[in-house]
Amino acid sequence: MNNYFSNFILFIFFFLFNIFIISILFLIISYLLLILCVPLLIFFERRLLGVFQLRLGLFIYFLNAFFIFIADFLKILSKFNVFLFSYNFILLFLFCLIFVIFSVISLLFLPFNFLNNNYFIFYLLFLILLSFIPFFFSVFIYFSNSIFSYIGNLRSILLLLSYELSLNFSIIILLLILKNYYFLISFYKFFVLIPIIFILFICFMSDASRVPFDLIEGESELVSGFNTELSLSLFLLVFFGEYILLFVFIIVIYLSSLNFLVSLFIFIYIRALLVRFFYLYIIKLFWYYYLFFLTFSFFFYYLI
Structure with a gap:
């Protein structure tokens, strides 16, 4: 036995x-x-x-x-690696490697099933992940010890303060609307949902540093930023990590559907169609218009 x-x-x-x-x-x-x-x-x-x-x-x-x-x-x-005397190569390579690992880990937070109640937790984890991304670029710019990278760092911090509030606000409103089981009966709230998704798309483009919001590498004095200051291994790490995050953004924007080719086409079409926006106009767009509209949408959803 x-x-x-x-x-x-x-x-x-x-x-x-x-x-x-x-x-x-x-x-x-x-x-x-x-x-x-x-x-x-x-x-x-x-x-x-x-x-x-x-x-x-x-x-x-x-x-x-x-x-x-x-x-x-x-x-x-x-190609071979070219480093200036001001570069701290060990820390620079370490943070670029951590950035790629961090980008691959972001694939864990993709909510592929929106019918599941856990998608709210997935999005909150995704928001936490997004808040860490500018940290890697700031550290990279700090260890490069370049005045041009320092200018790009200032622009990235100011742009981060502009779109991060609108991004978090729009995702929270969107999740609260989708979590409401009576949303299907309230058809008038659908008109609030469409501009919120549009604002979310613009904020994701800003977070991904895509045209016309790639102001970290913008203007003639920065000379394309990372593309000229990095070479071989560091360039491949940063480039690979950026496109993994872009892949994650496209899936999230298309509400986790596997048929995300439409969103991919829009991302590429906007890059081919538009040029970089003026920096002051983008700051006004997020602070004067988007934030005001999201505040109004939040009260409209709960009071009406």
């Missing part, structure tokens, strides 16, 4: 152990597939920008210039 019982315990143990191993392998494979989406996202962006800007070279070469994309990547790998 004891022999049967011990065999049964061993069977349960190995069964649970196999399930654990399969779950870990499935999680690793899923993360690798999501990380492999980053080069595809970059290639898709370059293809669309080539179409919008009428660069016919992308259509002449074999496989729609896919090998040109690979050649550019190999060209970056063939």
